[in-house]
Amino acid sequence: MRWNLKSKPKKEKVLKLQSELQVDELIATLLLQRGVENYDQAKTFFRPSLDDLHNPYLMKDMDKAVARIESAIANEENILVFGDYDVDGTTAVSLVSSYLKSYYPNVATYIPDRYDEGYGISYKGIDFAEDNEFTLIIALDCGIKSIDHVAYANAKNIDFIICDHHRPSDELPNAVAVLDPKREDCYYPYDELCGCGVGFKLVQALAEHRGQTIEDLVLYLDLVATAIAADIVPITGENRILAKFGLEVINSNPRPGIKALIQNVKKKILTITDVVFIIAPRINAAGRIKHGNEAVALLTEYDLDQAEQFASEIEQHNTDRKGLDKQITVEALAQIETNNEKENFTTVLYKENWHKGVIGIVASRLTETYYRPTIVFTKSGDKLAASARSVKDFDVYNALEACAEHLEQFGGHMYAAGMTLKEENYLVFKDAFENEVKNTISPELLIPEIAVDTEINFSDINPRFIRLLSQFEPFGPGNMTPTFLAKNIKDTGYAKTLGKDEEHLKLFVKQNNSEGFAAIAFNHGVNLEMVTNHKPFESLFCIDENEFNGKVTVQLRIKDIKN
Missing domain, CATH: 3.90.1640.30 (inorganic pyrophosphatase (n-terminal core))
Incomplete structure (x- = not known):
């Protein structure tokens, strides 16, 4: 994973916002990163109002x-x-x-x-x-x-x-x-x-x-x-x-x-x-x-x-969907291996009996696995239909536009699109799409990135900070859940793997003499050795609140670990 630490806002802006809002430096920094620069903008951010919706006749x-x-x-x-x-x-x-x-x-x-x-x-x-x-x-x-x-x-x-x-x-x-x-x-x-x-x-x-x-x-x-x-x-x-x-x-x-x-x-x-x-x-x-x-x-x-x-009835459809999704993903991964296409800049796959209803989900799964622009085709009538998914900061719609001569129709967004083509055009489109992406994508975009909001010390994670952080919701694109970097943290000796295949990692971590926090690292079971025996490490994480039996506790959701 690439750790991309966001640039710090100018110090004078941070101090000004701190003074206006009476908040600490971390909260002011997070707000400025989201385009909130003064009291009025902060009020709109923290207290959205239906009165702020635009006139529809515009x-x-x-x-x-x-x-x-x-x-x-x-x-x-x-x-x-x-x-x-x-x-x-x-x-x-x-x-x-x-x-x-x-x-x-x-x-x-x-x-x-x-x-x-x-x-x-x-x-x-x-x-x-x-x-x-x-x-x-x-x-x-x-x-x-x-x-x-x-x-x-x-x-x-x-x-x-x-x-x-x-x-x-x-x-x-x-x-x-x-x-x-x-x-x-x-x-x-x-x-x-x-x-x-x-x-x-x-x-x-x-x-x-x-x-x-x-x-x-x-x-x-x-x-x-x-x-x-x-x-x-x-x-x-x-x-x-x-x-x-x-x-x-x-x-x-x-x-x-x-x-x-x-x-x-x-x-x-x-x-x-x-x-x-x-x-x-x-x-x-x-x-x-x-x-x-x-x-x-x-x-x-x-x-x-x-x-x-x-x-x-819909719950049953969802259960059926999960089974199909899992089966087709396994087949798709096998096809990548068989075709020896692991080093490509794109993933473009086709099988005529793949269920049209789940190829978009499968494309997302494959993008997570190989992290490159992905298109999954299936037979639809006398044509092939496909769903495309992209990686962060690469516009798959533009790439399809460059290959439009081979397509019957297409539409969508920067990160997701759909298309149809004639079966005889599949291979020529596949080559054209691979070449287009190869010639236009920056190599670093093929390495998954974690955007890091700011460095934090465990001593900063107090009830007031967590209360203010919760008011940043709802989270999503353009206002993602903040990701923090903490250095020199250690597990206190409780680290263990979880899950059927021991794929997850559960820890209790401290930094210097600070209060400790429970932590969960999904799909990081392989890193158990890295954190045992009180070895210091760096971590990227989000801060969650867990409610169990009426008691609310803070848990760190670890996204990546490095020595």
Whole structure:
């Protein structure tokens, strides 16, 4: 692992912020690293407010979108809310459809079948709209590149409103409104919203038009927070506000569907991390194994007994997903060995019977193992479909753009993307992608990096420091859980390995004569020898609070160890 210690803020800035906030140097340093430089910014950071959300009408085409929806309602048109089958898409569809249904009945939802229709707006979905007399489709978390699909719908007198957050091409679809803060001509103040976030801004604009306030929309924020967590968007700006208040809803009064998913979780307070690892995989499992419609049914159900039945079915899908994920990962690792591709700059694999629903997870697993841009293909109809994952600071979307001549279609973000191609183009694409990455990636990006916020002494870890640190939440990209460096620490003689294969390490560590702390080092069982017999070592760690039998204790979550 590369240890990358962040540069220290200027001393005068640290002293000024310390004085303004009456905090210690460590807290001031952590705040400055997050762009918080004065009292007002600190107040916004520590006390996010729904009043700080931007006016939704600042988004390009928002006025057109609201006018078209209100026109549809006035003329009693049928409205189809269409979205992708992942967490971001299904939460967005659940949010917008349930809001519209709260005052207008002629609303239905449509999630494309991952295997039959693939990602994004589908011709089959448009035909469904025509057959059932829908004259307006609101597309969420997809559609920004669906130029031909929208033209097809227009020819059938079906209008589109696109709500997306993916990068547009030079040409936009000929829709009534295209809401996407990443549009070049959109000057909305925050462009890191997820698809559900863009859907929420549409709902916010509709609510404002109808004389409602932001308080009327708080009940929908559990959906938005779930999408923010699952889509790994920055927890900054509006996302931070939406995530904070959404977590409060999840922890106090979640909708029946989310309540059913978390009712067996023992933790009293769920964090963004819990949403990522507990709620999101289960919602995703519906679209991966069966159909995304099941996720929407769960998230829009108001009867708890029925929601629990839906949740039980989705739990089984998640169990099935885990088995497939594990099996395919083993096969993929074997293929890398067989093909002797361990020294490549990329991992590009294909097997025709790999389950399309889990190739994205497998790509993530392989990226963790070999730490390089990774694409996993499977057969999808008469084409190959794939999911791509990248390493920190390398833009896989740009790399795919450079290889676009070999692809049928692609879309996504810097770190994750999807694509399709003709089977005969697979090998030429594989070579082109390998060469593109080889020629553009910096060698150090192929070594996993741990960003280190600052050095710390154990004597600094006191109750006030931990209390202030907890107020930095919710954590996520752009505001990651702080990682600290401590030197000259020693295990007090209690170090031992844990886990079925003794892969983890449990310690009790001290630094000089300071108070000691329990510590856990996942996947560091091999380093037992390094820390035994009171040998001094350096460590990178996060500070966690553990609750057991009503007692809260501090635990260091060790990320790496060096002599």
